[in-house]
Amino acid sequence: MLLSIINIGSSTALNAILSLSTLGLYVSYLIPINLLFVKRLRREQITFGPFTLGRYGLCINAYAIVFGIYVSIFLPFPSEVPVTVATMNYAGPVFGVVLLLAVADWVFRGRRFYNGPIHEVQNGRQA
Numbered sequence: 713m714l715l716s717i718i719n720i721g722s723s724t725a726l727n728a729i730l731s732l733s734t735l736g737l738y739v740s741y742l743i744p745i746n747l748l749f750v751k752r753l754r755r756e757q758i759t760f761g762p763f764t765l766g767r768y769g770l771c772i773n774a775y776a777i778v779f780g781i782y783v784s785i786f787l788p789f790p791s792e793v794p795v796t797v798a799t800m801n802y803a804g805p806v807f808g809v810v811l812l813l814a815v816a817d818w819v820f821r822g823r824r825f826y827n828g829p830i831h832e833v834q835n836g837r838q839a
Contacts, residue, residue, distance in 0.1 A: 724799055727791050731803035735787045739807075742780045749773040 719726045751758055752770045765772050788804030 724791070724801070728801050728803045728806075731787045731801055732806055735784060735803055735807050738780050738784050738787070742777065742784070745773055745776050745780065749777060
């Protein structure tokens, strides 16, 4: 309910917040889909869980990548024409700055100090 109050003050601000959160979700979905797609193209061994898409997996992954890129391109567009300072959707620039800061953090700090998750192995199987 509190987020809907933003719409009273500025519908442009609400649009930017919703666009930014949706853009972040789609980009986070695209990362593992792309990695799985590349692994399928290389015909590498994939250990699936209880659910698999079978022989249609490659086509479904390709469609998901195309759709995700399409949505990620058009989400940060402004909702009104002509675009002014007041009607601009700042989701794209904000996402870009946060992405640059995250990459810079990884380059200067993260790759030296991040160890990743610890997997406990017991009798040749993960615990």
